[in-house]
Structures are given as structure tokens and as C-alpha cells.
Amino acid sequence: MLGTYFTVFDQGSNPKKNVPIEQQRRELAAIAYETNILGFKGPRRMTIIIPGMSSDHHRVEVRPNDNSESLIERWKHNDMSNLLELHNKSPIWNEETQSYVLNFHGRVTQASVKNFQVVHDNDQEYVCMQFGRVSDGKFY
Template sequence: MTVIIPGMNMNFERVPVRPACEQESLLSKWQNHSLDNLIELHNKAPVWNDDTQSYVLNFHGRVTQASVKNFQIVHDNDPDYIVMQFGRVAEDIFTLDYNYPMCALQAFAIGLSSFDSKLACE
């Protein structure tokens, strides 16, 4: 999964994105590799666990059930800093944690998109 969000300025304020045409949208800028004032994030790759014979992510106890919907979002420059994590804790209950530079609305929208495999697909 790839996540594109507006960047931050020197005062830690989000850079406004106001596309006047389709070529100025976040998606168009990302497709054209024009990432000025944008932050590109990716899901963290799981690691193989010999004990469980499966790929796993460390959610530090925040996620308690295995699910294909569980994921963590990181920046390529610092894969140990979890910007966002989303995962199952009960049959119909999920947890969502986020950190700077993501805001609550962005994290919630990304979490919602994981429920429909056709939304936010590359």
C-alpha cells in the first residue's frame, strides 16, 4: 500500500493542497514523481517467524488477532518509526494508532479504505 499525504512546512503546519485541475491532484503528482511538499508512506513489510511459520508484524500488544487487514505504515527513511498501525482486536473490533505527521482524519480514512479491497488500490 502506498499512502500520499501533504507535507509539513517549517512551522509544522500542513502544506495546503488545492488542485485547480486533474494534473495538480495528489494522485497525479505521485504518478508523475513530483513529490514536492508531499510525503510518501508505505506499508511495513512483515518478517518471517520460524516459530509460527508465518510472516508477522510487531504491534507491541495493540493488535491481538491475525487478519489480512492488519498493517503498519512507515516512511522509507525510517522504517522503525510507525506512522500508523491498524489491526484486529476482536471479530468486529479494530484498533487504529497514528503518529506525526498523520492526523486523525487521514488515519481514519486510510483505515476505512482497508475494508474495501477496491479503494486506495495501486
């Protein structure tokens, strides 16, 4: 699969520095932007992978010792145990404006290719997070 990948770490150290496990950095999230088959003529798909929660309501720690244990590599190999996969909500084509749109219920006031909403596949109507432009150079 082609695309761009990003990983969000905490302030811990890179495991390549041979530090004790408790000082090694944790992966907090990973984001995969998939290449659009239509090129630049349509919205891109974003996948967010985050560690799940344990039965005692704590985030499962992901401290990979090498790249094969990372959130992105686990996702690529469909190893989703103790992980949660979220996606950006697919915008709908609006004939009137000739653009893709999302309903931000008044919270976002300006169009931008950077606007997005994050949902779980089980409930596309429940928005977990949203990001959108409200004025020039200002996003919430």
C-alpha cells in the same frame, strides 16, 4: 503501474462546481495499493501520500483544479515537492505459523490481512500509525 487508488478530501466542494478557491475541497491524503506480482500469495504494498508542512508548521494545502494536480498524479510523476510518502511496513514470513507477521508489541491480538503499520523509508522501525484486529469485527 496497476493498483487501486483512494483520495481523502476535506468537506470542501468539488472544483468542477465553479466555487471560489477557498471553498474548494482540499486533498488530505492519498493511498495507492499496488498489485502484488505474486498475486494473492503475498502482502500488498501500500503507499500513503500526504501534504508536507510549511516552514511555519502548517500543512501545505493541496487544492487541485484538475486531476493532473492531484496527490496521486503528482506521485505517479515523481513530483514530490511539499509531499510526504509513507509505506506499510513489510511483514516478515514466520515459518512456525506459515504466515506473514508484524510485531504490534501486544496491541493487536488477532491475525488479519487488514492489519498494517505505516512507516517512513528513512526509519522503518518508527511506526507512524498502525491498525490491527483485537477481536471479532473490532480493529484499533
